[in-house]
Amino acid sequence: MSTLTLSKKTTIKTLNNIAACGLDVFGEESYTIDHDSENPDAIIVRSHNMYNMELDENIKAIARAGAGVNNIPVEDCTERGVVVFNTPGANANAVKEIVLTSLMALSRHIFSGVNWAKTLEGEGDRIPALVEKGKKQFIGKEIKGKTLGVIGLGSVGSLVANDALDLDMDVIGFDPFVSVNTAWNLSSNVQRAMTIEELFSRSDYITVHIPLTNDNNGMFNEEAFNMMKKGVHILNFSRGELVNEEDMAAALESGKVDKFVTDFPDENVLKMKNAIPLPHLGASTKESEENCAVMAARQVRDFLETGNIKNSVNFPNASLPYTGKRRVTAFHDNVPNMVGQLTSVLSDDSLNIADMVNRSRGDSAYTMIDIENKVEDTVIPDLEEKIRQIEGIVTVRII
C-alpha cells in the first residue's frame, strides 16, 4: 500500500528507443525524460524485459509503446496499483504490411533467390546465362486462390485477413474472443473457422496474431503440425514462444512445414532448415514507432494529470471530464462499500462531491471523485492518509 503524489517535475523513464515525437508530448516545463532514473513516475517501454527490474515505489504507470505486454510483470503491477497501458492498433498496419510482404516473398523464394544471385559475384559476362539456368531452383507458387488461415482477428489479424482477400486468397479466420469492433471491420468474405483444428487442416498458409499467454505457449507443436497440410507455410509475427522449436525443426526437416517465417530468431531458429528469421521488424517503421510513442505518451500524461485511464491492460478504463477541481483517485479491491467508505472520509471533512466514477475489472476497482469545495494543498497529505487507512485501498492520489 502506498500513497501517490505527483511531484512538481514528473520523471518519465524510457526503456528502448522511443520516438522523439512521443516524448515531446510531455513538454519540458513539467516533465523530465530520464533514461537512467531510478525512481521515475512512469516508464515507457517497448520490448525490454522488465521482469528482472526492481520497480520503484514511485512508479504510477507503465506504457508499452506497442501491443504485446508479455515483457511487463503485469500481475505484480496490478497488486501494487501500477497501471499498465498498451497502444492497441498503433502498429497494426506496419505488421500487416510485413506479413503480406513475407507471404509473397516466401512463395516466390525471394529470400533464397537473392542469396543465390549474390553468389554469382565475380562470374562476369557469364552471369546472365547462369541466372537463366539457375532460376529453375526458385520456381514459386502464386498466392492467388490459396487458403490463408489467420489465427487472431484483432488489430493485426483483421487487417491481414481483409487485405489477403484483395490479393485473391481464400481467407479463413479463427478467434473465439473476437471483439465487436473487429467483427464490424472484418469482411464478410473472411470465413469463420469454428475450431483451430479446422483452420489448421484447411490452410496453405497460416499466420498467427495473438498475445502470448500461458495457455498458448508452444501451441505450434507436433500435434498441431499433424493436422496441417503437407507443405504448409507458417508465419509468426506474434511471439517466438508460441512455437515449440523442437517440433518445428522436425516439421521443417520432414517437409511437413515448407517454410517458417519468424520475427523472433534465436539459436534454435537459426539452425532450422527453411526458417526465414527476421530481426523483430514487425513494428519497425517510422510511422508505427511514432504512432505507438505518441499514443503511449498521451495515455500516460492523461493518467498522471487527470487520473483518466484509457487502454490499460490491468485496470478498468475510466474517464471523467477534467474540470480542474480537486480529484481523488483510488485503486482498491473490488469489494462492497469501498465507494461508501471513500465518500464518508470526504463528508467527515465537509467535502462535497461534484462528480464521480467507479469502474471494476476482476478483483480490482478504480474510483475517481471530484470535490466541489476548494481544497488547499496543505490538507492533501492528511486527506490521503485517511483514505489510505481504509482497508482494501491499494493506492491513493489526489490531483
Ligand SMILES: NC(=O)c1ccc[n+]([C@@H]2O[C@H](COP(=O)([O-])OP(=O)(O)OC[C@H]3O[C@@H](n4cnc5c(N)ncnc54)[C@H](O)[C@@H]3O)[C@@H](O)[C@H]2O)c1
Ligand atoms: N512482430 C511485431 O513487431 C509485433 C507487432 C505488433 C504485435 N505483435 C504481436 O502480435 C500480437 C497481436 O497483436 P494485435 O495488435 O493484433 O493484438 P490484438 O489484441 O488487437 O488482437 C489479438 C487477437 O487475438 C485474439 N486471441 C487471443 N487468444 C487467441 C487464441 N488462443 N486463438 C485465437 N485468437 C485469439 C483476441 O481475441 C484478439 O482479437 C501482440 O500481442 C504481439 O504479441 C508483434
Ligand SMILES: O=C(O)CC[C@@H](O)C(=O)O
Ligand atoms: O517495439 C517493437 O519494435 C515491437 C513491438 C511488438 O512486438 C508489439 O508487441 O507491439
